[in-house]
């Protein structure tokens with residue numbers, strides 16, 4: 557007799573073959589599935605499925621896929637745009653100058669990037685010359701970010717910059733009008749702010765980013781106290 561995991565795997569393969577994009581589970585079923593293996597293991601499975609990805613043209617110029625890193629059990633996920641030069645060379649998100657600024661921003665609200673957050677990007681390979689990701693590249697890569705978010709199930713998502721914010725909120729409204737308040741992404745609170753690389757070029761905007769950080773801190777505190 558097949559065991560439960562084999563049966564479940566069979567059902568999921570059928571779902572995948574039928575190209576069904578979303579499946580809704582009640583809370584009881586979600587908790588049961590979460591108990592089968594840890595979030596860390598499920599993220600590792602997504603990474604395995606990504607493999608040596610060639611789903612879009614960015615594979616031709618990348619050095620490393622930058623999958624994401626941090627605490628899989630964190631209630632905060634930070635979503636940037638795409639790996640830059642340093643990230644591409646090291647295979648890790650936010651390790652260049654912008655990453656250092658991001659670390660400082662998090663530490664200003666008493667958060668540590670490895671302990672309190674998970675960090676990833678809309679797309680996982682560096683666009684040549686740090687150009688903006690193109691729609692076909694985002695479309696090819698986004699299912700993997702969505703799978704990561706489905707596993708981590710954060711309480712708050714902070715989008716860093718226009719591309720990440722516009723992609724998840726499916727809008728082209730300028731980030732200057734979207735930041736400073738809480739949005740909803742599939743039942744998760746989404747707080748946009750400026751990308752740290754933009755803040756390095758426009759230090760005058762750090763004051764507004766600080767307001768966004770305080771909003772993130774306040775939101776996390778409220779969620780922790782309920």
Ligand code: SF4
Nearest residue numbers: 609611612615681697
């Ligand atoms: S950007 Fe995403 S979809 Fe494109 S090759 Fe890299 S991992 Fe694959």
